[in-house]
Amino acid sequence: xxxxxAEVAEQTGLTAHTLRYYERAGLLDPPERxxxxxxxxxxxxxxxxxxxxxxRATGMPIAGMRRYADLCRVGPATFDERxxxxxxxxxxxxxxxxxxxxxxxxxxxKISVYGAPVAGVPDLARP
Amino acid sequence: xxxxxAEVAEQTGLTAHTLRYYERAGLLDPPERxxxxxxxxxxxxxxxxxxxxxxRATGMPIAGMRRYADLCRVGPATFDERxxxxxxxxxxxxxxxxxxxxxxxxxxxKISVYGAPVAGVPDLARP
DNA sequence: CTCCCCCTTCGAGCGCGCTCGAAGTCAAAC
DNA sequence: GTTTGACTTCGAGCGCGCTCGAAGGGGGAG
Numbered sequence: 001x002x003x004x005x006a007e008v009a010e011q012t013g014l015t016a017h018t019l020r021y022y023e024r025a026g027l028l029d030p031p032e033r034x035x036x037x038x039x040x041x042x043x044x045x046x047x048x049x050x051x052x053x054x055x056r057a058t059g060m061p062i063a064g065m066r067r068y069a070d071l072c073r074v075g076p077a078t079f080d081e082r083x084x085x086x087x088x089x090x091x092x093x094x095x096x097x098x099x100x101x102x103x104x105x106x107x108x109x110k111i112s113v114y115g116a117p118v119a120g121v122p123d124l125a126r127p
Numbered sequence: 128x129x130x131x132x133a134e135v136a137e138q139t140g141l142t143a144h145t146l147r148y149y150e151r152a153g154l155l156d157p158p159e160r161x162x163x164x165x166x167x168x169x170x171x172x173x174x175x176x177x178x179x180x181x182x183r184a185t186g187m188p189i190a191g192m193r194r195y196a197d198l199c200r201v202g203p204a205t206f207d208e209r210x211x212x213x214x215x216x217x218x219x220x221x222x223x224x225x226x227x228x229x230x231x232x233x234x235x236x237k238i239s240v241y242g243a244p245v246a247g248v249p250d251l252a253r254p
Numbered sequence: 255c256t257c258c259c260c261c262t263t264c265g266a267g268c269g270c271g272c273t274c275g276a277a278g279t280c281a282a283a284c
Numbered sequence: 285g286t287t288t289g290a291c292t293t294c295g296a297g298c299g300c301g302c303t304c305g306a307a308g309g310g311g312g313a314g
Contacts, residue, residue, distance in 0.1 A: 054230040083241035103181040114210035
């Protein structure tokens with residue numbers, strides 16, 4: 001099963017422009033072309049894109065994704081390195097989540113200072 | 128107790144450049160000046176900056192922080208509005224965390240596919 | 255007086271990740 | 285035959301959030 005760029009855009013939530021950009025950026029192997037030069041993405045391509053979008057969504061920079069893609073191009077010899085790259089990224093995401101939760105604590109404190117909407121509360125704590 | 132720009136930079140992790148930028152951007156009321164024109168930040172200022180840095184860290188855009196700051200300038204009449212703004216932001220952060228966790232799921236699956244480093248495993252699943 | 259350091263303003267520049275538009279090709283629909 | 289529409293390449297532009305450098309001032313130490 002193969003897909004046009006529009007179909008892949010639909011499936012991944014990226015735009016056609018962005019898909020071409022990812023290809024230029026070395027994140028995705030240039031897909032096959034059909035007889036008139038249009039890209040035909042394989043299911044493998046789409047799978048790779050699904051991973052890439054998750055990596056992006058979790059804050060991996062383009063350069064990091066390219067390193068991963070480069071390792072993929074090399075072949076199975078890089079399995080361990082790829083795993084390490086992903087594990088390192090996982091660590092960073094977990095740290096990030098922990099940071100967000102701790103930042104939330106101050107925000108929730110602030111919310112509590114503003115108080116639930118109760119009538120007749122004077123300007124005691126000027127936050 | 129008041130602070131120089133360098134002290135505040137130290138305390139907040141922002142640079143002096145960024146502090147001036149935040150002021151220009153309307154996130155922070157222009158602090159007092161000492162006799163020779165240097166900024167003297169109050170503890171209130173620093174408290175506001177602490178909140179602002181948490182809002183930034185959780186992804187609030189500058190424009191959102193400015194709306195909050197503008198509400199603060201208006202006075203206690205805007206307590207409810209401020210609370211709502213923060214609550215809306217909290218919702219977004221929680222969504223964000225949930226998204227990160229679900230994105231992590233695919234990444235961890237991928238890690239598992241690459242397998243723990245075990246000697247002698249052949250190239251079965253080409254991920 | 256000189257030197258050094260920290261501060262000031264102002265405006266330009268940067269890095270990232272897209273995002274878009276121009277200009278062209280091709281095939282199918284009308 | 286013309287129009288439509290999806291695709292192609294290429295390179296420029298944008299929005300955000302800083303980041304930096306130039307140019308200058310003022311005060312304290314030696």
